[in-house]
Amino acid sequence: MILLRKDHLLPYATAMVVLLAAIPLVYVLHASLQLSWPEWRGLWHSRLPVLLWNTFSLVVLVVLICLVLGVSSAWLVARRSFPGRRLALWLMVLPLTIPTYVLAYVYTSLWENTGWLGRLWLALWGDGAALPDLYNVFGVALVLSLSGFSYVFLMSYAAMTHGNPHLEEAARLHGATPREVFRRITLPLVRPAVVAGLAVVALHVLSDFGAVSMLRYQTFTLSIYLQMTGRFDYNGAAGLSLVLVLLALTFLVLERFFRSRQRYYFGSHMKRLTPRPASRREVWLIWGWLGLIGLLAFGLPLVWMLSWTWDAWQARAIGMEFWGYLGNSLLVASVAATTAVFLALPIGYYYNRVRSWLSAVYLQLSSIGFVLPGPVVALGALVFILSQLPLLYGGLLALVLALVVRFLPLAVQSQEAALQQLTPSVESAGRLLGAGPLENLWRVVLPLIRGGMISAWVLVFIDVMKELPATLILRPVGFDTLPVRIWIEASEEMLELAAPAALLLLLGSLPAVWIMVRGETARSL
Secondary structure, three states: OHHHHHOOOOHHHHHHHHHHHHHHHHHHHHHOOOOOHHHHHHHHHHHHHHHHHHHHHHHHHHHHHHHHHHHHHHHHHEEEEEOHHHHHHHHHHHHHHHOHHHHHHHHHHHOOOOOHHHHHHHHHHHOOOOOOOOOOHHHHHHHHHHHHHHHHHHHHHHOOOOOHHHHHHHHHHHHOOOOHHHHHHHHHHHHHHHHHHHHHHHHHHHHOHHHHOOOOOOOHHHHHHHHHHHOHHHHHHHHHHHHHHHHHHHHHHHHHHHHOOOOOOOOOOEEOOEEEEHHHHHHHHHHHHHHHHHHHHHHHHHHHHHHHHHHHHHHOOOOOOOHHHHHHHHHHHHHHHHHHHHHHHHHHHHHOOOOOHHHHHHHHOHHHHHHHHHHHHHHHHHHEEEEEHHHHHHHHHHHHHHHHHHHHHHHHHHHHHHHOOHHHHHHHHHHHHHOOOOHHHHHHHHHHHHHHHHHHHHHHHHHHOOOOOOHHHHOOOOOOHHHHHHHHHHHHHOHHHHHHHHHHHHHHHHHHHHHHHHHHHHHOO
């Protein structure tokens, strides 16, 4: 192994990036210390038990639903060959482009008496039938699951397309049924990937603001936002944030511990598995299930956006300002994604090449931004900027700083996974040939982890395009992005203006999604 401890630049660069990522945590700790013991007792008796139960039950429901949707759809697309398989892959990934607050608003509109689903429900069950209520834990779980199952699908699909086919063949030769092969062979082998996808889903649920606020479901995130904007109790909001951080960090430590004990190594016999051709009956069943998921997660929201956008176009309500909102969103997302990928590299590189308690602490601290709600990240960045960099206040760089801190963990995780597959002996060969640390990084390491860097950039880009609360707080005056316009128009019940902004947000994210799935479609379909 390369002795990176001699390269003083890497540890210092990693420490600087981690300090930047820990800005919101420092703010939360400092503000929480301002709470007195009676105030902590007041929070516990008035808010914490309900918030803990609501948040925990929501996370469990969403994780279970995403487990079923993500694993089942990944297995069908990865292990069966059927007409339209490429389309099915796209349908399972495209829900990533739709923010949770858009899905929440779409489904609350569709389930009204005058909405498409509401009219269908009344036609089936009679005019006196009660419409399903989405303003509860089950409605929020449905929305968040339709938005988040794609993370489980992507990671499970990648794991299911590779493996050791001899294990499954041996199980069949010993008389195992297809169901037993899946339960006892396939599922245990892809368990680490599934757990990683569910971890991403759980973190998204913990920090979600859009869906829970639209559906008025009290979780830590919504309560923290209301504590900050309604009561202006920043210390109380920090106290709630500290509890949320402790819960999330406990979950992350346990997830990494159990995943580290579930490692499956393959040698030269590891290969991409050939999917079995589906029978005619299986094709109908496959498309019945995948089509239902795609319809609920992407089809209905897309048709809703197209319908209302067409009405707005006919009413001449769409002006050139919408293209300005799209340009602002693309600018912020591109700059934040590029910066996050650049800053995440030393963290992932240091953790993979110098395994120590310090590198592990750095890795965990870099995940803080993804755990905290957007308003807390924005407020922590704002306090830091006002105290240390006042010239940045009110500018675009302040917003970019908060967004980089918020989504840095996505870039770290993607590049760290790519670096794990990089053999240290390759770097040693470059050193033996006379390359210095920076030249070795530029000419050897970066080309070999290019795929992981591209994935990291795409994931950060998509999430920044959809990000709402931090942008609401830190955007410069007159600088509106598409999520901000969607939120403003939806809050004022202006469907004909919210829909075009949501459609442009989807279209602006499509190139990034195409980059994400292009490699998989080229190699596996």
